[in-house]
Amino acid sequence: MTQELVRPAETASESHRSRLQSLLMRTAAASVRPLTAIIISLLIFAVILQLVGYDALQIYKSLVLGSVGSTNAIGSTLRWATPLILSGLAVALPLRAGLFNVGVEGQLYLGGFVSAMLGLHLSAPAFLAQPLAIVLAALVGALWAAIPAALLIFTGATEIVTTIMLSAISVGVVDYLVNNHFRDPASAAAVMTKPVQAGYHFPSILPNSQVSYGLLLAIVIGIAMHRFLNGTSGGYEVRMIGASQSFARYGGIRVGRSWLLVMVASGAIAGLVGAFETNGVNGRFISGFSPGYGLEGFLVAFLANSEPLAVLVAGLAVGALQAGSLGVAIDFGVPRTTISIMQGLIILLVSAQLGRFTVLKRLLTRRRARP
Amino acid sequence: MIFNATLFASALLVATPLILAAGGGAISHQAGVFNFTLDGLMLWGAFFAIYFAKVGGSWGVGLVGAAAMTIVASLAFGFVVIRLKANPIVAALGLNLVAAGVTSLLLRTRLSSGGGAVSAARLPDATPRFLARLPVVGHVLAGQSILVYLAIVSGPCIYFFLTRSAVGLRLRAAGDAPESAAIAGISVARMRYLALALTGLLCGLAGAQLSMGIAQFTENITAGRGITAFAAVIFGRNLPYPVFATAAFFGFSIALTDRLQGLGLPGELVVLIPYFLTVVALAVSSRRTMAAYRQALA
Numbered sequence: 001m002t003q004e005l006v007r008p009a010e011t012a013s014e015s016h017r018s019r020l021q022s023l024l025m026r027t028a029a030a031s032v033r034p035l036t037a038i039i040i041s042l043l044i045f046a047v048i049l050q051l052v053g054y055d056a057l058q059i060y061k062s063l064v065l066g067s068v069g070s071t072n073a074i075g076s077t078l079r080w081a082t083p084l085i086l087s088g089l090a091v092a093l094p095l096r097a098g099l100f101n102v103g104v105e106g107q108l109y110l111g112g113f114v115s116a117m118l119g120l121h122l123s124a125p126a127f128l129a130q131p132l133a134i135v136l137a138a139l140v141g142a143l144w145a146a147i148p149a150a151l152l153i154f155t156g157a158t159e160i161v162t163t164i165m166l167s168a169i170s171v172g173v174v175d176y177l178v179n180n181h182f183r184d185p186a187s188a189a190a191v192m193t194k195p196v197q198a199g200y201h202f203p204s205i206l207p208n209s210q211v212s213y214g215l216l217l218a219i220v221i222g223i224a225m226h227r228f229l230n231g232t233s234g235g236y237e238v239r240m241i242g243a244s245q246s247f248a249r250y251g252g253i254r255v256g257r258s259w260l261l262v263m264v265a266s267g268a269i270a271g272l273v274g275a276f277e278t279n280g281v282n283g284r285f286i287s288g289f290s291p292g293y294g295l296e297g298f299l300v301a302f303l304a305n306s307e308p309l310a311v312l313v314a315g316l317a318v319g320a321l322q323a324g325s326l327g328v329a330i331d332f333g334v335p336r337t338t339i340s341i342m343q344g345l346i347i348l349l350v351s352a353q354l355g356r357f358t359v360l361k362r363l364l365t366r367r368r369a370r371p
Numbered sequence: 372m373i374f375n376a377t378l379f380a381s382a383l384l385v386a387t388p389l390i391l392a393a394g395g396g397a398i399s400h401q402a403g404v405f406n407f408t409l410d411g412l413m414l415w416g417a418f419f420a421i422y423f424a425k426v427g428g429s430w431g432v433g434l435v436g437a438a439a440m441t442i443v444a445s446l447a448f449g450f451v452v453i454r455l456k457a458n459p460i461v462a463a464l465g466l467n468l469v470a471a472g473v474t475s476l477l478l479r480t481r482l483s484s485g486g487g488a489v490s491a492a493r494l495p496d497a498t499p500r501f502l503a504r505l506p507v508v509g510h511v512l513a514g515q516s517i518l519v520y521l522a523i524v525s526g527p528c529i530y531f532f533l534t535r536s537a538v539g540l541r542l543r544a545a546g547d548a549p550e551s552a553a554i555a556g557i558s559v560a561r562m563r564y565l566a567l568a569l570t571g572l573l574c575g576l577a578g579a580q581l582s583m584g585i586a587q588f589t590e591n592i593t594a595g596r597g598i599t600a601f602a603a604v605i606f607g608r609n610l611p612y613p614v615f616a617t618a619a620f621f622g623f624s625i626a627l628t629d630r631l632q633g634l635g636l637p638g639e640l641v642v643l644i645p646y647f648l649t650v651v652a653l654a655v656s657s658r659r660t661m662a663a664y665r666q667a668l669a
Contacts, residue, residue: 025372048473048476052477052480052481100460102464111498135541151650151653151654155653155654156657157650157653157654158605160460161598161602161605161650161653162650162653162654164595164598165595165602165646165649165650166646166650167599167649168595168643168646169643169646169647172639172640172642172643172646173640173643175639176637176639177638179639180637184636186605206533226375240478246466258490277568284488294466295464298461298464302461334476335475335479337471337476338475338476339472339476340468340469340471340472341468341469341473341476342472343468343472344465344466344467344468344469344471344472345465345469346459346465346471347453347462347464347465347468348448348451348457348461348462348465348466349451349457349459349462349465350457350463350465351457351461352451352456352462353455353456353457354459354628
């Protein structure tokens with residue numbers, strides 16, 4: 001602080017360069033923790049794989065090839081990145097206000113269900129049908145997320161438990177309805193509905209891939225969320241609540257209103273995941289279509305420290321992991337849930353202050369002290 | 372008639388893992404460690420109970436193995452949260468995911484190639500002959516395992532440990548006023564590790580009851596029971612007896628809803644009723660506790 005006072009004025013070009021430098025430094029400093037968590041998790045996971053009897057090096061090689069090794073692999077990465085970015089954003093926004101929406105899974109399940117119902121039972125031209133399905137899915141997701149928000153605000157019931165419970169309820173009810181009332185009679189092993197009408201089917205935007213325009217929408221939402229959090233008074237209130245709830249209350253911020261807002265927006269984004277998976281990738285509702293996007297959303301959000309723009313990058317990275325793990329599952333006969341071990345390890349460690357690596361971060365941040 | 376001895380017998384069976392895990396959670400919270408790992412730890416315990424029972428060939432080996440492995444897992448969580456200062460909620464979500472993944476991987480690679488159910492030794496009947504002969508009580512207690520009795524006495528045991536023993540008082544001091552405790556010469560970190568070890572022990576036994584009670588392990592055998600136990604901890608405001616009573620009540624309601632399946636309600640929907648009850652129970656009373664935790668976490 002005192003240094004700042006005696007520092008001579010800079011010329012314009014110097015200030016420009018130092019701003020770029022500071023941005024790079026900040027990005028580097030912010031990446032240290034997630035990267036360290038990832039590296040340590042990869043090491044622990046390798047040990048687990050070796051102990052169980054797999055060749056970890058071969059598996060990691062196959063993981064990389066399956067995610068970025070070919071055009072098809074990149075298409076697969078983008079396909080998985082779409083729901084992961086959206087789930088990450090759905091988790092990140094409430095986190096900024098200090099809330100844990102652990103019910104993204106149920107909200108996206110409901111979104112997928114209603115968009116499939118619409119696609120099965122209502123004839124409409126494509127230009128109307130697709131926006132309709134998207135809006136309805138977002139609406140239902142938002143409503144389902146509004147319940148734990150209201151319970152939290154009016155009764156103090158912790159959203160960590162209520163979102164999980166409501167999520168389990170919605171998944172159970174939807175599975176029951178699909179299995180007993182809307183099941184495609186031709187389906188054997190998998191419980192699923194008939195395909196949705198052609199007008200409702202979201203087209204692929206890249207050749208030979210299952211990438212829908214949900215990816216573009218996810219990017220737009222990410223940028224909008226960034227602008228909201230950093231450029232509006234509503235976003236400022238959200239960040240302030242996240243920093244200190246009591247301080248925000250003392251400052252006259254209506255905490256409950258902000259909580260409702262972020263939860264509703266979060267549920268709406270979760271609903272979109274369901275719509276794009278159901279009417280886009282699968283073309284129909286399939287029971288258990290989500291491999292756990294709800295929790296993977298936490299992985300993405302934590303890696304990004306809940307910064308919306310960073311969520312876009314983290315979602316891409318976790319999408320690559322997902323795409324690669326499919327290749328691994330085929331090549332080595334490893335159960336797909338195995339990859340969730342690595343994901344869990346990263347979540348476990350991502351908020352930790354990892355010993356001497358924080359020294360590195362301190363070195364990087366000290367240089368930033370000159371603004 | 373729904374309310375008969377069979378209902379109470381199954382209520383006791385369902386409530387046992389809930390009571391044990393919730394008691395463990397209460398100890399952690401009393402020591403100032405927010406602990407959302409109960410579900411993951413129970414799953415972990417359930418798997419290793421069957422694993423060691425199969426390897427060692429007896430239920431006793433399974434019980435000890437489950438307890439030991441779960442204590443290790445809980446201490447690992449403690450290391451991440453206490454030493455590395457990770458956010459406890461974040462770390463708990465990670466631990467639960469790791470537990471699900473590791474148990475599923477080990478199940479497929481070490482126990483059964485198909486990934487289905489694996490059976491091993493079952494927990495034996497621990498009810499003394501004279502109790503089983505009693506008219507109604509005997510019907511409820513007959514065939515219950517040692518862990519059921521342990522769950523019943525766990526409430527008073529935890530109460531006396533936390534309020535009457537020197538270690539228990541230090542443990543609570545570490546939670547209520549860590550700075551003062553430190554000044555008074557109490558190692559806050561050591562007390563918290565101790566609390567987490569006890570949580571691990573109790574959750575490991577809870578898991579063992581889940582799997583060895585029916586003599587088999589299936590993927591995701593906890594089915595959210597650990598989250599219900601956590602809800603009981605919140606609902607009971609971390610106090611031993613209220614937490615015990617809430618967990619017992621949740622167990623009773625789950626057993627009751629299970630019986631409703633016989634009344635023509637679809638089973639797929641009946642299994643959802645406990646989740647609904649948990650939400651209602653939390654909404655009815657949980658004003659203060661969470662607000663306090665949010666402050667502590669901030």
